[in-house]
Amino acid sequence: MIKLILTITLIGCSCSAMSNTFEYDASFRLRHQQVNDQSLKNAKATTLLTRVEGSFITDYELTLFGQYDYVWALDKDSYNSITYFNDHAPIPDPPGGELNQLNLQWQFLVDWRAVVGHQVISFDNERHVGNAAYWQNDQTFDAATLQYRNGFNWQFNYSYVNKVHRIFGDHSIARLPSSDSRYPETLIRPTSELGNHQHNSHLINLSYKFNPNVTISSFAYLVDNKTAAEFSSNTLGLHLEGAAKPDQLKYNYSAEIAWQKDATNNPNNYQAWYLLAELGVQYRSHRLDVGYEYLGDDNNTAFQTSLGTNHKFLGWADVFSRYDELAGLSDTYLSYAGRKAKIRWKLVAHSFESLANNKKLGNELDLELAWRYSRKWEFKLLAAYYQAKDTGLYSNIANFDLSTVEVSASYNF
Numbered sequence: 001m002i003k004l005i006l007t008i009t010l011i012g013c014s015c016s017a018m019s020n021t022f023e024y025d026a027s028f029r030l031r032h033q034q035v036n037d038q039s040l041k042n043a044k045a046t047t048l049l050t051r052v053e054g055s056f057i058t059d060y061e062l063t064l065f066g067q068y069d070y071v072w073a074l075d076k077d078s079y080n081s082i083t084y085f086n087d088h089a090p091i092p093d094p095p096g097g098e099l100n101q102l103n104l105q106w107q108f109l110v111d112w113r114a115v116v117g118h119q120v121i122s123f124d125n126e127r128h129v130g131n132a133a134y135w136q137n138d139q140t141f142d143a144a145t146l147q148y149r150n151g152f153n154w155q156f157n158y159s160y161v162n163k164v165h166r167i168f169g170d171h172s173i174a175r176l177p178s179s180d181s182r183y184p185e186t187l188i189r190p191t192s193e194l195g196n197h198q199h200n201s202h203l204i205n206l207s208y209k210f211n212p213n214v215t216i217s218s219f220a221y222l223v224d225n226k227t228a229a230e231f232s233s234n235t236l237g238l239h240l241e242g243a244a245k246p247d248q249l250k251y252n253y254s255a256e257i258a259w260q261k262d263a264t265n266n267p268n269n270y271q272a273w274y275l276l277a278e279l280g281v282q283y284r285s286h287r288l289d290v291g292y293e294y295l296g297d298d299n300n301t302a303f304q305t306s307l308g309t310n311h312k313f314l315g316w317a318d319v320f321s322r323y324d325e326l327a328g329l330s331d332t333y334l335s336y337a338g339r340k341a342k343i344r345w346k347l348v349a350h351s352f353e354s355l356a357n358n359k360k361l362g363n364e365l366d367l368e369l370a371w372r373y374s375r376k377w378e379f380k381l382l383a384a385y386y387q388a389k390d391t392g393l394y395s396n397i398a399n400f401d402l403s404t405v406e407v408s409a410s411y412n413f
Helices: 001-015
Strands: 021-037 043-057 062-073 096-108 112-118 140-149 156-163 196-211 216-225 232-243 247-263 271-283 286-295 331-341 341-352 360-371 376-389 402-412
Touching: none
Parallel strands: none
Antiparallel strands: 021 043, 021 402, 043 062, 062 096, 096 112, 112 140, 140 156, 156 196, 196 216, 216 232, 232 247, 247 271, 271 286, 286 331, 331 341, 341 360, 360 376, 376 402
16 A cells, blocks of 8 residues: 555656755765674675665655665675575675665644655664664665654654565565575575565654753554564563763763563564663763663563664674574673764673573673764774673574674765
8 A cells, every 4th residue: 555655646746846856865885894703604795885865855845755775795605694695604784786765755734744655764772663774785664654843842753664674685585596505405585584574563652852961752663573473562661861961071871661572473472671771971072881781581582673773782793683583681881982083983891691590691892993084984993702601501693702893984975
């Protein structure tokens, strides 16, 4: 239905938009990443993301927006992109092109906005719903979205999601190619690796800003995944962000509590809690944060974030990013971030523990160094090292040491 509505509306919009404003942009991101994994063959991926986009803006508060991405890979056989599966360590940056966004946006009644079509959806800190923009192929949604923002205190977002275009890309289809290392023993790809998931999901987020420094959000994410039933869940929660600056020091804090239960066709029967607490202090361009994240489990099923930007959490080595393999764990972390002129940096230390027996799973140290050469150019170095501790206490993914190094260059026209 969404596709039919979008097609009809876009035809009419395009005709009326010809005499109005057209804006366009382009960007690219070149990245080389290496992964050393004790349990798999080492991996290296050199990929180039190119993106072009354009907007038709009419006098009727209507905007037609389109965005196309193409990813080139120097050697797709040197890493496991999941889409093209092999025995190397995973780096989910598959080559190929696809229409990343195509939607119609309508601003009406001053404070209301509607978006219909292929779009980006992100809420709060993106823990539960986000576009995973770290990867070369980000996550987008076929959805109908209604937003209310009065410019002062209240914000309301509702999205009905019909399909999720995941980071593995449109080429990650159900039937495995003959180049897949699992072929012909297995002909059908696991649903967790599919590039697209069909949904009948409702995402609701309501936030209130008490003052410029304090915002609280409540949310209900009712996920009905028709393709992968094990990811269907109802999640209810509250998220708090705040800051205070009584003197030269600025204090930052955030907290979240969420409860999740299996929903609709999920074969797993579970209830799990999620907790987040973070406290930071900032002096000029230097900031220190300490935090604690808790993902509970029940009946061998963990709290899941199947629509979230998972790379941002639980360490940049992505040892725990596979939510379909996740068991209950906690992450205690300490981070330091700074900036001087055009250079910024961040260091994060993690300590992971299993909730099953309160024993340490491992430690991780992350580093990010970025140089904003100009308004258009940015260069980055990212490194992460995960050291396993008590092996055999968790799933296989956490039982081996893993390190990754990445360098990238980005340009926006």
